[in-house]
Amino acid sequence: MRILMLLWLALAAPALAETIVLRPAQVFDGEAMHPGWQVRVEGARITAAGPNVASDGARIIDLRGATLLPGLIEGHSHLFLHPYNETPWDDQVLHEPLALRTARAVVAARATLAAGFTTARDLGTEGAGYADVGLKAAIEQGIVPGPRLIIATRALVATGAYGPKGFEPGVAVPQGAEAASGPELVTAVRRQIAAGADIIKLYADYRWGKGEPSRPTFSQDELTAATAAAHDAGRQVVAHASTPEGMRRATLAGVDTIEHGSAGTAEVFRLMAARGTVLCPTLAAGDAIARYRGWNGVEPAPAAVAEDRKSFALARAAGVKICVGGDVGVFAHGDNARELRLLAAAGMPVLAVLRAATAGNADAFKLADRGRVAPGLLADLVAVAGDPLADLGVLAKPVLVLKGGVAVR
Numbered sequence: 001m002r003i004l005m006l007l008w009l010a011l012a013a014p015a016l017a018e019t020i021v022l023r024p025a026q027v028f029d030g031e032a033m034h035p036g037w038q039v040r041v042e043g044a045r046i047t048a049a050g051p052n053v054a055s056d057g058a059r060i061i062d063l064r065g066a067t068l069l070p071g072l073i074e075g076h077s078h079l080f081l082h083p084y085n086e087t088p089w090d091d092q093v094l095h096e097p098l099a100l101r102t103a104r105a106v107v108a109a110r111a112t113l114a115a116g117f118t119t120a121r122d123l124g125t126e127g128a129g130y131a132d133v134g135l136k137a138a139i140e141q142g143i144v145p146g147p148r149l150i151i152a153t154r155a156l157v158a159t160g161a162y163g164p165k166g167f168e169p170g171v172a173v174p175q176g177a178e179a180a181s182g183p184e185l186v187t188a189v190r191r192q193i194a195a196g197a198d199i200i201k202l203y204a205d206y207r208w209g210k211g212e213p214s215r216p217t218f219s220q221d222e223l224t225a226a227t228a229a230a231h232d233a234g235r236q237v238v239a240h241a242s243t244p245e246g247m248r249r250a251t252l253a254g255v256d257t258i259e260h261g262s263a264g265t266a267e268v269f270r271l272m273a274a275r276g277t278v279l280c281p282t283l284a285a286g287d288a289i290a291r292y293r294g295w296n297g298v299e300p301a302p303a304a305v306a307e308d309r310k311s312f313a314l315a316r317a318a319g320v321k322i323c324v325g326g327d328v329g330v331f332a333h334g335d336n337a338r339e340l341r342l343l344a345a346a347g348m349p350v351l352a353v354l355r356a357a358t359a360g361n362a363d364a365f366k367l368a369d370r371g372r373v374a375p376g377l378l379a380d381l382v383a384v385a386g387d388p389l390a391d392l393g394v395l396a397k398p399v400l401v402l403k404g405g406v407a408v409r
């Protein structure tokens with residue numbers, strides 16, 4: 001009876017963290033590539049990494065020909081969105097029931113983790129309320145698989161600035177984020193933090209009407225007050241901004257990262273570099289949207305894609321730190337590595353791209369316990385067949401993913 005019970009427990013229990021030694025062809029430790037390195041994992045942590053690692057009491061995992069990297073960190077996801085060529089954003093926000101969106105998000109979280117992204121900054125549920133709080137709890141409790149999440153909950157927009165738009169003006173239409181203005185904005189920041197927001201997202205600019213260009217939304221005072229309230233609470237702030245003025249105000253307000261930055265100028269990037277504000281260029285979102293509109297990927301690229309690349313080049317020339325986040329959700333969850341490939345194609349050296357997606361994102365998001373392969377850090381690791389320095393395409397299909405020392409793929 002007892003033996004049967006133990007057997008049943010062994011079969012029913014999820015894969016438990018154990019002591020293992022990983023033997024790949026090379027290890028990228030978040031900074032540099034090290035041929036011949038091995039990595040020892042005890043429980044949830046890395047305990048050794050180097051050319052000669054003790055193998056006593058450990059199960060050896062032979063990863064011949066593979067490269068082992070820190071678990072990748074997604075800087076900009078929307079687990080509650082699915083690709084716009086399946087359903088336009090307006091229809092997702094207006095017509096999809098919350099339970100349907102949550103069920104999709106569970107599947108998206110699993111796909112993200114299986115793709116080797118063991119941490120994700122999820123920047124707004126886009127109308128799905130606070131459902132990310134529950135999803136994050138379900139992942140942490142081991143109910144569903146997914147990356148370690150940093151969540152923004154509803155995100156904040158200036159009153160009237162966001163969408164969906166274009167309805168009878170007297171009717172309240174479901175919105176993709178929470179609207180607030182003036183002193184009420186600080187109240188809303190605090191309410192979102194109390195509800196579970198790990199990070200505050202502010203839309204510093206947006207299109208006021210269909211066909212209009214983006215224009216600044218929040219005033220400098222509003223952005224500064226909201227950012228200070230979030231920072232007081234120990235939360236980072238991310239600003240959606242694509243105009244030079246929106247980016248300038250967000251930078252002066254002290255936000256931690258700026259998302260998109262599509263129309264950034266050399267001047268505003270110099271300001272960001274001087275202030276240490278990080279740019280998340282989200283090249284993959286623009287690329288995906290251009291393809292949904294019929295672009296086949298052949299050069300010359302459409303104007304919007306060319307603008308994103310030009311802005312990214314200006315940012316790099318100014319010495320702005322680059323975060324890696326693709327705005328995944330606009331395109332398929334699990335294809336997160338698309339952003340890394342596009343950053344490299346737009347001129348960023350592959351080694352710098354790998355650093356940015358691991359140690360760089362960890363530093364930008366103040367996650368000192370991950371993003372590198374070093375003793376004491378979380379055993380969040382991904383192994384890919386081949387050498388990503390020769391071909392970033394190998395990141396698309398990991399052969400092994402460990403989260404906290406437990407194999408999830």
Ligand SMILES: [Zn+2]
Nearest residue numbers: 076078123327
């Ligand atoms: Zn986004």
